[in-house]
Amino acid sequence: MRYISTRGQAPARDFADVLLAGLAEDGGLFMPETWPHFGPSDWRGMRGLPYPELAARVMQPFMGSAIPYDVLRTICHEAYAGFGHTAIVPLIQLETNLFAQELFHGPTLAFKDMAMQVLGRLFDYVLTKRDRRVTIVGATSGDTGSAAIEACAWRDRVDIMILHPHERTSMVQRRQMTTVLAPNVGNVAVQGTFDDCQDLVKAMFADVPFRNEMRLSAVNSINWARIAAQIPYYVAAALALGAPERDIAFSVPTGNFGNVLAAWAARRMGLPVARLIVGSNRNDILTRFLASNDMSMVPVEPSLSPSMDIQVSSNFERLLFELLDRDADKTRDTMLDFRATGRMRVADPIWHRVRGLFHGFRLDDPGTEAEIRRLHAATGYLADPHTAIGIAAARALPCAGGVPTVAMATAHPAKFPDAMERATGQRPALPPRMADLFEREERFAVLPNDLTAVETAVRALVGRN
Ligand SMILES: *Cc1c(COP(=O)(O)O)cnc(C)c1O
Numbered sequence: 015m016r017y018i019s020t021r022g023q024a025p026a027r028d029f030a031d032v033l034l035a036g037l038a039e040d041g042g043l044f045m046p047e048t049w050p051h052f053g054p055s056d057w058r059g060m061r062g063l064p065y066p067e068l069a070a071r072v073m074q075p076f077m078g079s080a081i082p083y084d085v086l087r088t089i090c091h092e093a094y095a096g097f098g099h100t101a102i103v104p105l106i107q108l109e110t111n112l113f114a115q116e117l118f119h120g121p122t123l124a125f126k127d128m129a130m131q132v133l134g135r136l137f138d139y140v141l142t143k144r145d146r147r148v149t150i151v152g153a154t155s156g157d158t159g160s161a162a163i164e165a166c167a168w169r170d171r172v173d174i175m176i177l178h179p180h181e182r183t184s185m186v187q188r189r190q191m192t193t194v195l196a197p198n199v200g201n202v203a204v205q206g207t208f209d210d211c212q213d214l215v216k217a218m219f220a221d222v223p224f225r226n227e228m229r230l231s232a233v234n235s236i237n238w239a240r241i242a243a244q245i246p247y248y249v250a251a252a253l254a255l256g257a258p259e260r261d262i263a264f265s266v267p268t269g270n271f272g273n274v275l276a277a278w279a280a281r282r283m284g285l286p287v288a289r290l291i292v293g294s295n296r297n298d299i300l301t302r303f304l305a306s307n308d309m310s311m312v313p314v315e316p317s318l319s320p321s322m323d324i325q326v327s328s329n330f331e332r333l334l335f336e337l338l339d340r341d342a343d344k345t346r347d348t349m350l351d352f353r354a355t356g357r358m359r360v361a362d363p364i365w366h367r368v369r370g371l372f373h374g375f376r377l378d379d380p381g382t383e384a385e386i387r388r389l390h391a392a393t394g395y396l397a398d399p400h401t402a403i404g405i406a407a408a409r410a411l412p413c414a415g416g417v418p419t420v421a422m423a424t425a426h427p428a429k430f431p432d433a434m435e436r437a438t439g440q441r442p443a444l445p446p447r448m449a450d451l452f453e454r455e456e457r458f459a460v461l462p463n464d465l466t467a468v469e470t471a472v473r474a475l476v477g478r479n
Contacts, residue, residue: 015078017044017238020335021349022342029080030140033133033239034148036232042346043331044238050075052284054258061253065102066090068253069132069246072283076242085139093131096121098445103128103247105254106423108393111416112408114401115251116423122190123426123448124321125273126161129243133233134165134172141171148231149476150174151218153211156183157321157425160190162233167196175200175472177211180460186429186444186451193454200475206463217465224469228476235270236328244276245283251420252285263289263419265375265408267319267400268300271327273422278333278371288417291373293403295319295382300327301374307365309358318379318399318433321425337364375407382406386437396442398425399433 016026021042027035032044060068070087077086094102099119106114120127141147150172152162159176166174176191180203192201204211219225219232233240252262264287266274274292281287294301295317303309314325335345337360352358360368377385382399385406389395397405404421413419427434427442435441444451461467 015050015076015080016047018047018342019043020045020331020342021346023346029077029239030143033080033136033140033237034231036234036237040346041349042342043236043329043335045332045335045340046076046238049279049282057249057253057258057285060249065246065250066094068250069094069243072246072249073132073242076238081136081139089132089135089139093135094120096131097127098447103250105251105420106395108389108395108405108421109409111412111418112405113251113255113418113420114395114397114405114423115247115420117247118398118423118426120161121164122157122160123429123445124157124161125244125422125424126157127164128247129240130161130165130233132243133237133239134169136239137166137233138169138171147171147173147229149228149472150231150233151177151215151228151472152232152234153177153208153215154183154191155179155208155320156187158235160187163191163194163199163201165233167194167199169198173198173200173476175202175475177202177204177214177468179203179208179211180205182207184429186431188458189451189454189456192456192458193451195455195457197478198475200471201458202468202471203458203460204463204468205460210463214463214465214468218469218472221465221469228472235272241272241276241279241329241332244273245280248277248280248287249285252280252287255418255420257286258284261286261288261413261415261417263287263291263408263413263417265291265293265404265411265419265421267293267322267404267422267424269322269324269327271300271329271333273424274372275329275332281371282336287371289373289411289413289419290371291375291404291407291411291419293322293407294374294376295322295399295403296376296378297323297325298374298376299325300330301376303358304369304372304374307359307362309352311356318382318430319403321400322403333368334360337368373407373411375403375410377403377406383433383437386434390438390440396427396434396438396440397423398427398430400424401427
């Protein structure tokens with residue numbers, strides 16, 4: 015399988031190159047040159063498989079010869095072995111045609127683990143084969159950093175340094191990063207904001223001698239491998255609920271558009287997906303686009319669902335590329351114009367086509383809290399604020415004809431104890447395997463918002479032997 019850039023000015027690459035590169039050199043995102051397709055008998059043949067086996071089968075066509083199938087199977091088994099639920103992605107029925115699929119049983123209790131646990135192992139395999147090492151640097155306001163650290167800790171070929179804003183993350187979030195005491199993991203608390211952390215990471219990448227010396231890399235949400243590793247759970251839910259003989263709808267709490275794009279990809283590969291619901295909080299650029307064909311950037315405002323507090327949904331470029339019939343020149347022009355003006359419109363026929371499949375739903379913080387309370391009273395189920403938006407969206411937009419909707423449960427409620435307590439009077443407990451999180455030893459450096467200080471810390475981590 016080869017990959018091409020959505021902006022058409024980068025050479026085609028294989029899966030291993032795409033994994034290591036992340037972004038294409040022309041600023042575009044990598045897409046598979048052709049879409050793999052599964053027919054009804056292929057889907058039926060996957061029914062009832064253990065999740066790691068299903069995941070390997072669904073991902074295999076994207077890897078081609080870059081990752082041998084037996085290696086991929088082993089990676090999938092190892093990636094999900096540490097999950098806190100034997101079903102890995104259990105389906106919970108909430109109403110007659112409404113289900114939640116829990117994607118939060120991984121080490122950091124959020125859905126990013128579903129892909130990151132696979133990604134860390136893929137990195138190790140490819141880097142070992144090429145006899146290379148990389149240093150992953152990233153900035154986090156919470157979830158992504160901890161998922162990346164859990165995925166890279168103890169890997170042979172990777173060092174990872176994550177910057178977080180000092181005393182501006184939740185205790186759970188900080189401890190999920192700083193209590194991972196692997197020798198290849200570094201944490202820096204920057205005396206500044208999340209934006210300062212992001213600027214420091216950008217400055218490290220812009221410092222070319224430093225970037226080359228440290229072989230810097232990233233595992234951000236535009237990496238194709240992350241999308242590929244998110245497709246299998248949509249397949250698992252659909253098969254469990256009767257596909258390919260029965261249609262299915264998904265409701266996805268959305269930030270960077272990576273999770274819902276994976277659902278779209280599953281449909282593109284032949285899964286009978288009738289509808290995709292995009293849930294947002296007050297940061298509603300996508301729902302505004304679906305309502306009025308106007309994607310315009312506005313400043314981010316904090317909400318109860320911080321992982322959806324975004325200004326731009328970077329993976330939307332991949333859908334745009336498909337909507338424009340893979341015309342890379344048009345995609346590039348549209349994206350450059352969007353960056354320059356802060357606004358995007360697509361041609362009316364295209365917008366109507368998008369609306370034939372995607373439905374938007376926005377919920378503010380009081381609405382989110384009310385939905386958590388309502389759901390708990392009606393069913394006893396505790397949904398975190400992100401998940402609650404997806405569930406409310408699915409209830410607001412039911413499908414006709416008994417098509418079931420599966421709402422993606424993206425975070426464990428124990429990650430948001432304050433919001434849960436306000437809504438329900440209950441503080442959800444951390445799962446038993448994490449109950450001692452607050453007693454574990456922490457390791458992190460507090461550093462000033464200063465490039466030299468941070469680069470020195472990265473050098474020390476990489477040169478520790
Ligand atoms: C990252 C995240 C999201 C948003 O997912 P995208 O792929 O960025 O759309 C939603 N919920 C939680 C809990 C997350 O961590």
